[in-house]
Amino acid sequence: MNKKNKFAHKILQHLENHYHSGKWFNRQNLQINKKIFSKIELKKILGISNDNKICVIFTHIFDDATFFYGKDLFESYEDWLKNIIYKIKELNNINWIIKVHPANMLKSNYSLEEKLLDRIIKIIPNHIKIVRPNTPINTFSFFGSIDYGLTVRGTVGCELACYGIPVITAGNGRYSGEGFTIDPKSKEEFYKYIENLGKIEKLNKHKINLAQVYTYGSLVCRSIKMHGINIKYTPEQFIKNNLIKVPKDQDDLMSKYDISKFISWVKNDIKYDLIELNENEISKNI
Structure with a gap:
């Protein structure tokens, strides 16, 4: 195994180990008692019976520092999610999974995201699935099962890119512009990517390497174990x-x-x- 492959193995192993052990953001214990499922198991749990490509929309907590990191394409995380839902209702060539942020378990039994979803999706189309915060599904299950990811600027964006999964952002900050995500400059450009999602190919080796180096630096090197507090x-x-x-x-x-x-x-x-x-x-x- 050459040096680059060893490095790639190290960061991928780090991510996998932390999700397996439940240590990822372990101060919140968000992955405790959740299971990592295979793609076949995951599709069965979610009721996906076709072979269409899969995209997960990783929601944000609506009141979680919405304007902290940079400029957004949409007015808020809520506006972003709402407009995505309106757009994907008719795009049944993709299996869309809306994953409600697990940290909502710390705040409410019925999150603002879920209230929005239940308000604007009265009858859930077969090509849209909702994964709620109390799901038994460990987030890592998606890493080996999906084809695309959507996030404004969530950490999952750089994680997915380490596995070659294309991620479309909707705001700058953190890893946008680093060369391994798709960063639309306008709402119109964002919608075009959504409408033509199935045509987007997996990341090439160069982009995967960029993602792995960035993720190693930002998630591993910046994670300093706390002894004092x-x-x-x-x-x-x-x-x-x-x-x-x-x-x-x-x-x-x-x-x-x-x-x-x-x-x-x-x-x-x-x-x-x-x-x-x-x-x-x-x-x-x-």
């Missing part, structure tokens, strides 16, 4: 309990690896992000 909760505890633990002794706090690393980063006015970086490993794979 501990945050842990379950969906049931989120509202009721304050589970943020900070050492009471200041000297003890300052001695923690993550705190001391952050202080050093600030004091030295370092121009790049706070990361755990093996520079040789990255540079050999760009």
Whole structure:
């Protein structure tokens, strides 16, 4: 196995392990007690009996920092989802899966996304499936089963691209413009991609490599294990309990690896992000 293949294997293994173990965004425990299904199993669960291509629409929490990362094509995450639904109602050549964001389990038993879906889709067409937050399906099940992904700027966009899955964004920020996603510049361009989705091919090796390098840098190297401040909760505890633990002794706090690393980063006015970086490993794979 050459160096590039080893690097690709490392990031793919990292993603798979975290979804398998339920550690991905584990402070929220969003993948706990969820199962990874094969494509055959997934299609059976969702009631998909044809061989049409599959696209998952990864929704955003409507009030989750909508304008934080950059400029959007649509007025809000709600407006984005609503207009997609209106568009795909008649596009029955694709199996559309609307995956409601799992973090809604922390906020409500009936999310704003679900209220919107139930309001504008009175009778769900056979080519549209809805996956609700309390689904038993682990998100990683989609990585080996789908052909396309839609998100405004969700983390799943760079993850899917690591597996060669084309992702259409609807706003800049984070990984848009890095060369491995489709980033429409207008609503009209966005709709054209949606209407002709089946013609879009899987990502080539170069774009997959760009995605893997970016994802390794942003999700692995920037994930610094917290020792000084501990945050842990379950969906049931989120509202009721304050589970943020900070050492009471200041000297003890300052001695923690993550705190001391952050202080050093600030004091030295370092121009790049706070990361755990093996520079040789990255540079050999760009």
